[in-house]
Amino acid sequence: MMNVIVAKTAGFCFGVKRAVDIVSERANETGRPIYTYGPIIHNETVVSDFESKGVRVIEENSDLSGLAPGVVIIRSHGVSKKVMDDLSTHGFEIVDATCPFVLKIHKIVQEYDNKGYHIVIVGNANHPEVEGIIGWIPSQKYDCITSAEEFFDLHIDPKTPVCIVSQTTFNYDKFQELVEIIKQKGYDICAKNTICSATEERQKEAVEIAGQVEAMIVIGGTNSSNSKKLFEIASANCKNTYFIQTVDDLDLSVLQSIDDVGITAGASTPNKIIEEVQKKCQK
Ligand code: SF4
Structure with missing residues (x-):
């Protein structure tokens, strides 16, 4: 088994x-x-x-x-x-x-916009969470990026104070790396790592498990940003990583010669689905 x-x-x-x-x-x-x-x-x-x-x-x-x-x-x-x-x-x-983690970002962008900072959001501009965050920036002057390159493409004057926040589900390591690269270029940035602790812990555990198993299953909705990030992270650490929405998507034939499999799931996956997937793997 x-x-x-x-x-x-x-x-x-x-x-x-x-x-x-x-x-x-x-x-x-x-x-x-x-x-x-x-x-x-x-x-x-x-x-x-x-x-x-x-x-x-x-x-x-x-x-x-x-x-x-x-x-x-x-x-x-x-x-x-x-x-x-x-x-x-x-x-x-x-x-x-x-979520209180999201409310915290609404407060940060209001406060720093009022102080004259240019707001930069690291995340997906079309995601409802980011659209919500944007809607709390009083001046409506902001940019959304997903990489340091995109930041440099904005050609912001290095003397302009910039406040960088992240979507709560952004990749933790990527955010830290991006901030470091921007700082090294001499920009005056105030970086607020607003990735929520639940996301950070879930991503860390996905890395740990993906590093120990032969195959990894990530369960989540196709619209779920945090599930897609989990898949990306698990794939980088385990080449046999599969993304499924429900137990019906699980094709056991791809796991035939596998002894150890890991399962993780996005924040909107009910326990019932996780248990069904676990049982199917153990059959
Ligand atoms: S992933 Fe969950 S805990 Fe984290 S910000 Fe979203 S709702 Fe809140």
Whole structure:
């Protein structure tokens, strides 16, 4: 039988668990519509389960005027100030499940923008978390990058004070490296490593496990940024790394001659899916 190592940090992080628990509690309320602003997590099973209990998803940036006012739960990624204001203006009660790690970034960008720093966000500009962060920069002067090269392409005057923050799920080592390269070129930067500790620990454990096994399985949603980063990290340390969304995607034939397999999962992967994958590997 295959020896299976499941990462202790696999699955729901505290921010996602908190948001999902809030929706579970509110889903039982009657009398008012309950919405989430965007899918509560990057997991279709969990979202459709909530939908069957009457929780509706408001598509991001959609017109709010046609919706019956009710309770809107903000997911752990957070939203921009404008979205918060629009929801209030349209009479929705806001339940804010934004992860405290993300709220911290909203505060940093407001504070440093007000102090005259140029804000640079290291991460994916199209990810909802980053869109939310951008929406808290009062001057709206900012740039998004994913590498030191992209920073230099911005041609920022080296005398301009720059505050660099990271998307919570960015690759920890890459962020540190990028900051070092920029500092060495003499830029006046204030770097805030805002990668959350849950992400950092999950990535470190993925490296450790991937280094000991012959094959690695990363479970996560295809839209999940932190799961994709985990796959990238695990692949760099174990060439037989597979990305799956559910147990149905797991092709055991590729693991036929494998004795040791590692499993990790992104922050929005329910435990049930991790257990199903583990059982299938141990059959
Ligand atoms: S990954 Fe980190 S920042 Fe995102 S919800 Fe989880 S704990 Fe919060």
